[in-house]
Amino acid sequence: DVKVTQSSRYLVKRTGEKVFLECVQDMDHENMFWYRQDPGLGLRLIYFSYDVKMKEKGDIPEGYSVSREKKERFSLILESASTNQTSMYLCASSFYDLTSYNEQFFGPGTRLTVL
Amino acid sequence: AQTVTQSQPEMSVQEAETVTLSCTYDTSESDYYLFWYKQPPSRQMILVIRQEAYKQQNATENRFSVNFQKAAKSFSLKISDSQLGDAAMYFCAYRSGVLETSGSRLTFGEGTQLTVNP
Numbered sequence: 001d002v003k004v005t006q007s008s009r010y011l012v013k014r015t016g017e018k019v020f021l022e023c024v025q026d027m028d029h030e031n032m033f034w035y036r037q038d039p040g041l042g043l044r045l046i047y048f049s050y051d052v053k054m055k056e057k058g059d060i061p062e063g064y065s066v067s068r069e070k071k072e073r074f075s076l077i078l079e080s081a082s083t084n085q086t087s088m089y090l091c092a093s094s095f096y097d098l099t100s101y102n103e104q105f106f107g108p109g110t111r112l113t114v115l
Numbered sequence: 116a117q118t119v120t121q122s123q124p125e126m127s128v129q130e131a132e133t134v135t136l137s138c139t140y141d142t143s144e145s146d147y148y149l150f151w152y153k154q155p156p157s158r159q160m161i162l163v164i165r166q167e168a169y170k171q172q173n174a175t176e177n178r179f180s181v182n183f184q185k186a187a188k189s190f191s192l193k194i195s196d197s198q199l200g201d202a203a204m205y206f207c208a209y210r211s212g213v214l215e216t217s218g219s220r221l222t223f224g225e226g227t228q229l230t231v232n233p
Contacts, residue, residue, distance in 0.1 A: 004159075031219045040124065042206060043223040050219070058220070090160065094219055101148055101167070102210065102219045106160040 003027070004107040006091050012113045019078040021110050023091030030096035032074035033104065034058075034066060037088040046089075049074055050096055081114045088112075117142045119209050121224035128197045129232050135182075136192045136227045138207030145169075146212030149183070149190045150221070154204040163205070166190065168212065194229075202231045 007022035023032065031050050035043040035058075045058030047066040055066050063085060067075040074093075078085055091107040118141045128134035140149070151163040166174045166183050173181050178195045194201055207224040 033220070035223075040225055042119075042121075042225040043221075045220055045222075048220055092160075096219060101150075101165050103150075103162050103165070104219075104221060106152075108159050 004091060004093055004105050006089075006107040006110050008110050009108060010111050010113075012115065013078075013081050014115050015082060017078075017081050017114075019081050019112065019114075021076040021078075021089055021091075021112070023074045023076070023093075023107055024072055025074075025091075025093040025105070026072065027093065027095075027105070028071065029093035029105075030071075031094045031102070031104075032068065033092040033094075034064075034074065034076045035090040035092065036060065037090055037109070043090060046076065081112075083114050086112060086114045117144075117147075117209050117211065117222050119207055119222050119224040121207055121227050123227045124225070125228045125230070127230040127232060128194070130197055130199060132197055133193060133195045134197055134229065136194075136205055136207075136229065138190045138192070138224055140188050140190065140207075140209050140222075140224075142188070142209065142211075144211055144213060148210040148212060149181075150208040150210070151179070151181070151190075151192045152206045152208060152223075153201075154206065154226075155200075156203070160206070164192065197231050199231050199233060202229055204228050 033048040034046040049068040065077045092104040094104045154160040208221040
């Protein structure tokens with residue numbers, strides 16, 4: 001089974017802190033994604049990566065950055081956390097095969113609270 | 116840009132009954148993929164069912180089936196013989212079929228919270 005893990009289920013940080021959210025997948029997937037989930041808004045793409053050291057902005061990249069130094073690991077960084085970044089963060093991964101469904105596999109999520 | 120809309124924030128169904136969740140999308144593309152994902156309470160999101168736009172036959176997976184109306188840009192999910200374990204947030208999602216480096220990204224709807232009553 002594909003396994004996508006995230007470093008924390010719950011995280012509480014203070015405004016202005018630098019926050020790291022880690023995601024690891026064990027299926028040798030090329031693609032990795034970071035989403036933010038908020039009630040009534042569904043999932044919104046923050047950043048994604050289709051290869052090591054490659055990244056592309058999603059729909060809401062402001063206030064976030066990412067790092068992918070190894071194929072299996074994709075980090076989301078909040079340089080200076082703010083209260084409006086309180087949310088559920090979901091990581092996902094998939095193969096890079098544009099002729100197929102490219103099902104995305106999701107991690108359990110990290111619920112981040114910024115005080 | 117593509118958009119996905121789920122107009123039912125909440126739905127409920129009696130155990131063993133049938134329920135249909137609605138999803139509409141907007142796109143100018145002719146080749147794309149559609150998905151329904153399920154997010155149980157405090158558990159990971161999993162894929163329920165998927166459909167390729169060029170396939171006219173509606174996808175089915177056991178008790179789950181879709182009604183794909185390409186001209187109307189509608190992709191509803193029907194759950195038959197509902198079970199307590201079907202209670203979850205359900206998300207409809209769209210993926211472009213255009214071949215590009217970012218072609219794997221999904222666009223999600225707002226979600227529908229399904230309650231199953233015993």
